[in-house]
Structure formats: C-alpha cells, structure tokens
Amino acid sequence: MSGRAADQGEGTRAVRAGLPEAVKNEPTLPGPAFAAHFHLPGEVDGPYTYGRDTNPSWSLLERAIGELEAPGQDGVETLVFASGMAAVSAVLFSQLRAGDTVVLPSDGYQVLPLIRAQLEAYGIEVRTAPTGGDAQLDVLDGGRLLWIESPSNPGLDVCDIRRLVEAAHARGALVAVDNTLATPLGQRPLELGADFSVASGTKQLTGHGDVLLGYVTGREGEAMDAVRRWRKIVGAIAGPMEAWLAHRSIATLQMRVDRQNATALVLAEALRKRPEVTGLRYPGLPDDPSHKIASQQMRRYGCVVSFTLPTHTRADRFLDALRIVDDATSFGGVRSTAERRRRWGGDDVPEGFIRFSVGAEDPEDLVADVLRALEESAD
Numbered sequence: 001m002s003g004r005a006a007d008q009g010e011g012t013r014a015v016r017a018g019l020p021e022a023v024k025n026e027p028t029l030p031g032p033a034f035a036a037h038f039h040l041p042g043e044v045d046g047p048y049t050y051g052r053d054t055n056p057s058w059s060l061l062e063r064a065i066g067e068l069e070a071p072g073q074d075g076v077e078t079l080v081f082a083s084g085m086a087a088v089s090a091v092l093f094s095q096l097r098a099g100d101t102v103v104l105p106s107d108g109y110q111v112l113p114l115i116r117a118q119l120e121a122y123g124i125e126v127r128t129a130p131t132g133g134d135a136q137l138d139v140l141d142g143g144r145l146l147w148i149e150s151p152s153n154p155g156l157d158v159c160d161i162r163r164l165v166e167a168a169h170a171r172g173a174l175v176a177v178d179n180t181l182a183t184p185l186g187q188r189p190l191e192l193g194a195d196f197s198v199a200s201g202t203k204q205l206t207g208h209g210d211v212l213l214g215y216v217t218g219r220e221g222e223a224m225d226a227v228r229r230w231r232k233i234v235g236a237i238a239g240p241m242e243a244w245l246a247h248r249s250i251a252t253l254q255m256r257v258d259r260q261n262a263t264a265l266v267l268a269e270a271l272r273k274r275p276e277v278t279g280l281r282y283p284g285l286p287d288d289p290s291h292k293i294a295s296q297q298m299r300r301y302g303c304v305v306s307f308t309l310p311t312h313t314r315a316d317r318f319l320d321a322l323r324i325v326d327d328a329t330s331f332g333g334v335r336s337t338a339e340r341r342r343r344w345g346g347d348d349v350p351e352g353f354i355r356f357s358v359g360a361e362d363p364e365d366l367v368a369d370v371l372r373a374l375e376e377s378a379d
C-alpha cells in the first residue's frame, strides 16, 4: 500500500482496500475467479497455478485485510482460509511440535478446549490462564507460542497485549492474537507487537451472517511460510465466491462497525439501569473492568455486550420475547442476534448469561425491543 493510503482515514481505506489499479472498461472489484486450475504452459511459475495454492480473488482480499490490519507496514502478508477455525488451526498446528508448550486463554472461544485436546494428542503441552489481569504472564516460562484472545469471547475481558507480547518475546515465544471481536478497525495486534493477527472473518468483518471465512496476518518469514504450507497441505481454503463477498463487505466495514459499536454502548447503558441484569460487560463502558486497558490499545470496543439474567428460564423467555433480534449464535452481523450461551455447554458462564451482538438497526428501536422483552419476560 502506498504511504499516501496509509495516511488516509479508515473509512477511505476501507472502501478502497485491496482494489486493483483502475483499468479502462474493467470493473472496480473484479468478480470471483472461479478456477480450479490456471493455464500453465511450460515451467511452474507465475502467481496462479492451482486453485488450492492461490486465487486472484484471495489475493485482492488478502491485500485488503492487510491494508487494514497493518496499514503502512512493509513485509506483512495475509492468508485467507475457509473459516476462522481453519486460520486458528493453521497457526497453532504449523508452529508447534511435539515437546513444545503453548499458552492458551482459559476463557477464549469455546472450540479452544477441542484444540487443546488435539494439541495434547500430538505431544504438545498446553497451559491455560484467564485473559483478565494479564494472568497468562504467570504461565509463560518455557512457552513456544502465546495465544491471546482480547476481548475474550464471550466474557469480554481484555488483557494488555503489548505487555504480554514483550514478556513472551523476552522468553523466545511467538504471539498470536485472535482479533475476531475487535476487527482490524478496533485493534491492530501487529502494531502492538504480536507476530500474528488471526480472525474469523465470519463475524463483523463480513457482517451479513452469510459467509464463513478466516485469515492470518503476520510478518513475512519462516513462520508465515509455515502457515502458507499448512493451508496447502490441509486445503482448508476459502471459496472464490466467499472471498469476493468478503471483499465487497469490507467496503462498508467502517460504517457498520461505527454504527453497531455506538449502539452497543447505548444498549449497555440502558441495561445497566435494569435491576434484573447482573454481570453486565462492555469494554466501552467507562466503569467496565476492561475499559482502562481497552481504551489504551483499542480504537473501537466491539459490538458484543454480555450480561446475565437471573435464571435459565428467564433468559429463554427474554430471547423469545425479542422481536427484532434473532436468537442465533455468531456475532457481528448487521442484524442483531442474542443467545443464552450456556446452551452450548462449553463456556464457564452462568445459566442466564446472554451474549448480545448489536446490529445496525436504529438504536432506539433496538433498545425499546430489549426493554420490552425484559418487561414481558419478568416472573
């Protein structure tokens, strides 16, 4: 990306991210390149050879994500994957060997315990500690890789990424940050010193609840070469259509993020006045335990608000009473979703814990719907 583009505002960069040079009579964003193979006479060279290794629609999307994750930074590359989990697994399984130690968050995305079991089956030692209070610092010694999820999903704790990175690097460990919840407009892990920013693009990055996608952004070199090799051998690749849809969605990323995150704060402020709501968390609330460090390292606080209703049944009745909020998992979409997180069984949260993903509805409509549903679901 040119120096000029790095100086532009985030909205400008988002709408233009990854676009090719203007060519007369060509579209602004070329359509999906549906190709399993490419013409390849003679030697195997050039950018596009076989569709599991490279694709022009990935290249444009990878450039777009890189421009947002690491604006103005040279020597950074991005690789897209079929899903967030494909990207997460690509980093963990390409970097770790039998006998290595990895530090995971104990309160991260609920598939991490499955990852843990798989890593242990391969002879990798897994240590865990909570995100809050930078507790992962206490278990870093001898680690080969530190995995951070900040803000954590669904508890919304935040750790001091720069502090953890410095401690990990001093011990010779690499650091990956799951940037799903923040998005690159909320937080730029590479600027905070991390080696990898890894994310599910399924969430707010694409924002319409219709695409599964993942990516890894990292500095060029051995570690990213290994991630690329992993993608080739496992083959968990993004479809060209998904890559193109994601790229198209990034054009509206700043508008969506600003709207959704602003409404998340409004909703959190409305919820804090309700007597039946406990454990309210939103890093953007000035008195949230995460706020101080979040305000230092994040530029936006995300669209997810979490809180607890008194019982399992109260939470179910509340979700049922909502009219413009879908009872569905995932988060980050333009249509608000909420769910009782314990129904999955994975997270260590109370039965009445609600993870609420704020969409792009009018804030007053959303708050009115939530307050009405709280009233209607009362005992």
Ligand SMILES: Cc1ncc(COP(=O)(O)O)c(C=O)c1O
Pocket: 083, 084, 085, 086, 088, 109, 149, 153, 178, 180, 181, 199, 200, 201, 202, 212, 213, 214, 330
């Ligand atoms: C923080 C976080 N990381 C990774 C993932 C995995 O992403 P995907 O569902 O795209 O595989 C999720 C999915 O919810 C997530 O919330």
